[in-house]
Amino acid sequence: MGTDTKQRAGIPQQTFIRPKIYMSANANSHGMSNIPEIVRQVLIPMFSKESQVGRSLKGKSKKFKQAFNRALFNAIGKLRKKVDRGTLKNEDIRREIKELAKKTGTSVGQSQKVINVYLKYYCILTNKPIKIFRELDCPIDSAIISKFGKGKEKMIRLKNMDFKSYLELQNRLEKEGNGIRLKPDIEIYDKKRIKEFLGQ
Numbered sequence: 284m285g286t287d288t289k290q291r292a293g294i295p296q297q298t299f300i301r302p303k304i305y306m307s308a309n310a311n312s313h314g315m316s317n318i319p320e321i322v323r324q325v326l327i328p329m330f331s332k333e334s335q336v337g338r339s340l341k342g343k344s345k346k347f348k349q350a351f352n353r354a355l356f357n358a359i360g361k362l363r364k365k366v367d368r369g370t371l372k373n374e375d376i377r378r379e380i381k382e383l384a385k386k387t388g389t390s391v392g393q394s395q396k397v398i399n400v401y402l403k404y405y406c407i408l409t410n411k412p413i414k415i416f417r418e419l420d421c422p423i424d425s426a427i428i429s430k431f432g433k434g435k436e437k438m439i440r441l442k443n444m445d446f447k448s449y450l451e452l453q454n455r456l457e458k459e460g461n462g463i464r465l466k467p468d469i470e471i472y473d474k475k476r477i478k479e480f481l482g483q
Contacts, residue, residue: 323363323405324356324360326401326404326405327355327356327359327397327401328352330397330400330401330404331352331355331397340389340393347387347388350387351387351389354383354386354387355383355394355397355398358379358380358382358383358398359397359398359401359402361379362375362376362379362398362402363401363402363405366402366405366406366409366411366415369412369414369415371415371418372418373417373418373419373420375418376398376399376402376418376419376420377420377446379398380394380395380398380446380449381394381446383398384446389442390441390442390443390444390445391444391445391446391448391449392423392439392440392441392442392443392444392445392448392449393441393442393444395420395422395423395444395449396422396423396424396441399419399420399421399422399423400422402419402420403419403421403422403465403468406419416463416465417462417463419464419465420453420464421452421453421456421460421464421465421467421468422468423441423444423449423452423453424441424472425440425441426471426472427452427456427467427468427471428452430467430471431452431455431456431459431467432452456468
């Protein structure tokens with residue numbers, strides 16, 4: 284991977300790691316060797332669009348958004364490697380969220396969304412063990428805030444969410460989900476989406 288230390292879109296000067304993207308599928312006679320990795324990677328922009336993080340970055344320049352996307356891509360890549368090795372810890376996720384927010388000048392609320400959504404579905408679809416699920420955080424959005432926020436927290440938007448508010452919500456979700464912070468999200472978001480899709 285190369286690095287870039289130039290000032291980017293008003294973001295504090297630092298070293299950005301250029302994402303390693305597998306674009307060639309010619310390494311074997313079937314041309315399929317890199318396909319699984321490309322699919323794992325393309326889930327990042329797909330989930331980014333689905334989670335509508337771009338709306339909370341409205342007004343930011345194209346360069347700012349590109350720098351955020353690169354840093355997000357790299358953060359998820361590092362976490363996914365730990366998932367696959369079975370070494371992922373909750374502190375790893377929260378560290379990457381904090382670092383992403385600091386690097387890019389976004390809020391913790393904006394930084395956490397795609398990271399947590401990606402890890403949720405990646406771990407479910409690859410049938411990771413329960414010990415990994417206990418380490419995952421719940422993706423925070425307006426529906427989760429509305430249901431589990433208390434007092435002023437109900438008025439918090441992702442672009443204003445700090446790490447303290449994030450932790451308070453995750454602690455409540457952990458209690459609600461009996462140690463699995465994802466459970467309330469699956470009950471609230473996923474089941475609702477299925478019913479809406481089926482017209483129920």
